[in-house]
Amino acid sequence: MQSDSGNTVSVWMGTSKMPTFAALEEDLSCDVCIVGAGIVGLTAAYHLVRAGADVVILDDGPVCGGETSRTTAHLSCVLDDRFQWLEHVHGEQRVRESTASHMAAINRIESIVREEGIACEFERVPGYLFLGKRESPQFLDRELEAAKRAGLTDARRLERAPGLPWDSGPCLEFPMQAQFHPLKYLASVTRAIVAGGGRIFTGTHVDSIEGKPRRPQVxxxxxxxxxxxxxxxxxxxxxxxxxxxxxxxxxxxxxxxGAHIPKNSVPRALVWDTDDPYIYVRTTPLDDANDVLIVGGEDHKTGQKDDAPDRFRRLEEWTRRRYPMVQSVEYRWSGQVMEPADGFAMIGPNPDGAENVYLATADSGQGMTHGTIAGILLADLVRGKENPWAELYDPGRKSLGAIKDMLRENLNVAVQYTDWITPGESSFEDIPLGEGRLVRMGAHKVAAYRDDRGLLHLRDATCTHLRCIVDWNSAEKSWDCPCHGSRFSPEGRVLNGPALADLAPVSADVADRAGRRVHDEDVKERSRPQSQEDRYDR
Ligand SMILES: Cc1cc2nc3c(=O)[nH]c(=O)nc-3n(C[C@H](O)[C@H](O)[C@H](O)COP(=O)(O)OP(=O)(O)OC[C@H]3O[C@@H](n4cnc5c(N)ncnc54)[C@H](O)[C@@H]3O)c2cc1C
Known part of the structure; x- marks a missing residue:
């Protein structure tokens, strides 16, 4: 399937087909307008349509062209921030509620799979948490106690994870986790939404949501x-x-x-280590002869590194050392996750007080379950129905502001503004075909991309959200903002927020200094080519 969120292809995109839809070309009125057709938007729509609501979904890419197509789709109530830390931040009771909400999300996915008869390889599997490089075995003991207090009374410590072709050392086992093929699941959910009267429009970019009137306008x-x-x-x-x-x-x-391995040569399980960033492993069936072993990790802050080949190489080395049955690595992809300050997603009323506008974000590496929780919770909130998770996930809750780690994150954001005064890294001549580079031009930084035909696309490198300088992501071919994660296509079109506007065109002066093969649409104050040599198809 087609993706709007990057250049690489995940195992899910390579093995499924999503329904397609036309763009919106008229004004509409409805009960609920949902912006975004990933797991959050589709799950909310599914529940609303079943409750009889008139729902319109808008997405600027295809259905599931965002991070949902890039996931690894572990379905787990074992949050990656670890129970000990979550308990320290939220207290025992809140962590028990959160754990129960993730279990409920897995149960809801399972019941939708059953009711809709969806063939998406959903299965219950155990999860194993083993020690990374930093933690001692006592860490696992403390984690086990905290997990039991969180309600996971059947969790237990083992001397090694059973069936793995390598010795994991001591680990915790969490029964009744799950895995599935997210796009096969959501393709069927999409069809159920349409069958229930929901209207879906893709290729439709939302510029603004004016929430002040009683009936907001998108x-x-x-x-x-x-x-x-x-x-x-x-x-x-x-x-x-x-x-x-x-x-x-x-x-x-x-x-x-994603590596091809012989069928059933690795046990079906979710496997994680305790490091930060952590390794996450699962398998998925491919055909009669093969499974795919899926191994993730190597995270970095968005827009602050551009060394994907090294990260893929380290993942492959880690995998080959432990899984000798790996035949070939067939997939390499990346995606973006939004990490919340206090470990829980933000799901609920828009925090600016706009009436009848709701959001879901910060779903971390648990976006499949957080996304399902969001779909259920938001469908209740818009219908004025009480939901026991409302306070837990309220975007306005106090625990979000009180975390030391977030101070560090915001300090890190502040440091990104120094990009304004550090030198640009390249000159226009150095930019290879199909690549982007930042180039300094006087007081400006230019996001310069040379397309496969050699034409330069020039945009002001200032993110249109809060004016950080974007950086090139060579794996996914996008300009990524290191401050708040906004992303733009090579030509500067906004791909995902918080930015709403495209990167700005550059001045004619900048374009002239860049040389002759410059795409005219990138240049403001110049309505037509200045010379024959400036033309796109010279
Ligand atoms: C590599 C990776 C591995 C992961 N592994 C796991 C895992 O194992 N388990 C787990 O639970 N979670 C995992 N996650 C997290 C999870 O995949 C995501 O959190 C989740 O898919 C996000 O869903 P979403 O609906 O919020 O967003 P998306 O799927 O990104 O959907 C948002 C949609 O909004 C659209 N949109 C954006 N802006 C606009 C606009 N202005 N106008 C119109 N449309 C717009 C986009 O086109 C997109 O389709 C992983 C994520 C990644 C990247």
């Missing part, structure tokens, strides 16, 4: 307006809130490889 780039009683912003990184949620989470890029 305005698209091609000037259509959807007026709704409620709006759910399911864009992963919210476009309805400019600052508040974004300073309480941090965007990270994480990397995955």
């Amino acid at each position: 305005k698209t780039r091609n000037k259509s307006v959807v007026t709704a009683s409620s709006v759910i912003v399911a864009t992963n990184s919210p476009i309805s809130d400019y600052v508040e949620t974004h300073v309480k989470m941090a965007a990270y890029r994480t990397f995955v490889i």
Whole structure:
């Protein structure tokens, strides 16, 4: 399938086909307008349609073209921030509620799979948490006690994870976790939404959500307006809130490889270590002869490194040392996760107080379950129905502001502004075909991309959210903002928020200094080519 969120292809994209839809070209009115057709938007729509609501979904890419197509789809209630830390931040009771909500999400996915008869390889599997390089065996004992207090009374410590072709050393076992093929699942959920009367429009970029009137209005780039009683912003990184949620989470890029292995040569299980960043492993069936072993990790803050080949190589070395049955690495992909300050997603009313506007974000490496929780919770909130998870996930909760780690994250953001005064890294001549580079031009930094035909696309490198300098991501061919995770296509088109606008065109002066093969649309103050040599197809 096609993806709007990057250049690489995940195992899911390579093995499924999503339903396609047309763009919105008229004004509409509905009960609920959902912006974003990933797991959050589709799960909310599914529950709303079943409750009889008139639902419109808008997405600027294809259905599931965002991070949902890049996931590894472990379905787990074992949050990657670890129970001990979560208990320290939230207290025992809250962690028990959160753990129960993730279990409920897995149960809900299982019941949807059953009711809709979805063939998506859903299966219950155990999860194993083993020691990384930093922690001692006592860490596992403490974690086990905290997990039991969180309600996981059947968790236990083992001397090694059973059936693995390598010695994991001591580990914790968590029964009744699960895994599935996320796109096969969501393709069927999408069809159920449409069968229930939901209307879906893709290729439809939302420019603004005007939440102040009682019936908010969603305005698209091609000037259509959807007026709704409620709006759910399911864009992963919210476009309805400019600052508040974004300073309480941090965007990270994480990397995955998928290797062919002989069928059933590795036990079906979820495997994680205790490091930060951590390794995450599972398998998925491919055909009669093969499974795919999926190994992820090597995270870095978005826009702060561009060394994907090294990260893929380290993942492959880690995997080959432990899984001698690996035949060939067939997939290498990456994606972005939004890490919340206090470990729980933000799901609920838009924090700026806009009436009838709701969002879901900060779903961390648990976006499949957090996304399902969001779909259930938001469908209840827009219908004025009480939900026991509302307080736990409220984007306005106090615990989000009180975390030392977040101070560090925001300090890290502040440091990114020094990119304004550090030198640009390249000159226009150095840029290879199909690559982007930052180039300094006087007081400006230019995001310069040379397409496969040699033409330069020039954009002001200033992120249109809060004016950090974007950086090139050569694996996914995008400009990524190191401050709050906004992303732009090589030509500067906004791919995901919080930025709403494209990177700005450069001045004619900058374009002239860049040379002759410059794409004219990237240049402001120049309405037509200045000379024959400036033309695109010279
Ligand atoms: C490599 C990787 C591994 C992961 N592994 C796991 C895992 O094992 N288990 C787990 O639970 N979670 C995992 N996650 C997290 C999980 O995949 C995500 O959190 C989840 O898929 C996010 O879903 P979403 O619906 O919020 O966002 P998305 O799927 O990104 O959907 C948002 C949609 O909004 C659209 N959009 C954005 N802006 C606009 C706009 N202005 N106008 C119109 N449309 C717009 C986008 O096109 C997109 O389709 C992983 C993530 C990654 C990247």
